[in-house]
Amino acid sequence: MDLMIFPRRLQGTLKIPSSKSMGHRMVIAAALSGGGKVENLTVSADIQATLQGMKALGADYRFDGNTARFENRRDVQEETVVIDCNESGSTLRFLLPVAVALCPQKTLIFKGRGRLLERPLEPYFALFDEMGIQCRKSQDGLTVQGILKSGECRLSGKISSQFITGLLYALPLLTGDSKIVITDRLESKGYVDMTLEALTTFGIKVENRDYREFIIPGGQRYLSKDTVVEGDYSQAAFFYAANFIGSDVLLKGLNPNSSQGDRAVEAILADFAQKDDCELDVSDIPDLVPALAAAAAYRAGKVTRFVNASRLRIKESDRIAATCLMLRALGAQVEEGEDSITVWGQETLPGTGENALDCCNDHRIAMAAAAAAVGCTGKVRLLGAECVSKSYPKFWEDYRRLGGEVKEDGR
Structure with missing residues (x-):
């Protein structure tokens, strides 16, 4: 046009309109809880990508006006899970570790449009390589397969805070305790603050040690909550x-x-x-x-x-x-x-x-x-x-x- x-x-x-950044975060947390509603949700193309991504990962939801109601979270039965991220970097980077945590050893295919799959993913690739998680880029998208492991996760904070956010969502789902260690300077701290706010809302505990380390107890459960996304x-x-x-x-x-x-x-x-x-x-x-x-x-x-x-x-x-x-x-x-x-x-x-x-x-x-x-x-x-x-x-x-x-x- x-x-x-x-x-x-x-x-x-x-x-x-409601915050796109907080909308992503509230949608993921509500979907992982298997219940509750997210009100005042502006469904942009990016938010739609995250909603559909969580649906592929077993979250059922329906819309009532600008409110998304999450009704269930089922185990994924399919051996191959396709997540279309459209052009949303948040969707891709947030859902990568979440998908591996929810679907161990299944084949995960992340698709994207525009420049999405050209944008950096190296902090994940380095970390996943240490864990034995296989990642392969092709014309079909990014294929990932393996098991996300608890423990110490060391990664840079200078490329994007989105990598930290993705891990903060995924690591509480694992059995063991974990620690995220930032190996340099964490940029865009405000976005991590938004993530921690959303996690706290849904009952997830994380200890923030001056943005240098994040301590995440394992075996946590997301609690069902009703939330409203701010402007x-x-x-x-x-x-x-x-x-x-x-x-x-x-x-x-x-x-x-x-x-x-x-x-x-x-x-x-x-x-x-x-x-x-x-x-x-x-x-x-x-x-x-x-x-x-x-x-x-x-x-x-x-x-x-x-x-x-x-x-x-x-x-x-x-x-x-x-x-x-x-x-x-x-x-x-x-x-x-x-x-x-x-x-x-x-x-x-x-x-x-x-x-x-x-x-x-x-x-x-x-x-x-x-x-x-x-x-x-x-x-x-x-x-x-x-x-x-x-x-x-x-x-x-x-x-x-x-x-x-x-x-x-x-x-």
Whole structure:
């Protein structure tokens, strides 16, 4: 779907969709408990992948509006289990160890689309190799077979916290006690905090030793609970950015005490308004970069440098390159570094005009472009704008409802 955005100031009240990150976590825990319900669940393409993955692993559920009700968890009888992760890195990395724990020695096939199976899995591969778990990539996907063993699990925390989350879900299911040891620096601690919050909600005990070690008793059972997923600061960031650029949207449904690391967006944009040139370490908040870069493009006469951003290159797109491509297409001055982005702020941006901005099949690039468009002097043409369905299926509907003028571009 190609769209043309005619710049308009957004105004009104918006209830932000539920947190995709917490939605994954609550769904997995509820499915492992075999009961309870998860309310206020925004079923994006990524969440749908996790729901279907847990169904393949024996969890039965049904929907009642935006509530998923989990009714049972049966043992998997099939010798081959296929889990289609679509483009969801969370689904793949969370469910890999969970599936091995639930289906020892069965053949597990993980399928993916886009860049998913190109994204790093080495921390699991190294750990699985020590345990004798076989992993093989092919055109059909990733095939895994073996037995997940309790004990000490040593792995890097610098590639993605998702590996730690996957193990935190799986290891309590094993008979023996386990320990996760982080061999370097754990980045994106906020996401691990979300995991620990979800696990605690469902009765799982984990001792966090200053994010260097996690002690997990074995033989635990997930307890059936009813939960409500809070609003998503990662999605709210695009409307916060639009407000920074000149819109007036009141955001509802957000928890001011949330463990979401992306809650930092409010404080960062407040600093943007007060500071001159600034440098921002984004190692713990990589998903905020496209929205923050869109806002930075309007810091007239000021330079913003985003550093320690290397993990952005292994997202749905090479998100450093894609963010720079987006800003240049809109008329901003930006420089791409190996692990950085530098933006020179302007009063306004001209927009794309008759040219087109390729969203690079990246939901966050499309939404950041829409936020930046509210301050452009000319129209903005987007290619592949349907990619927002990955995390925020009703984004364009909400954008229009707030006064955004968006039309399908049939050229």
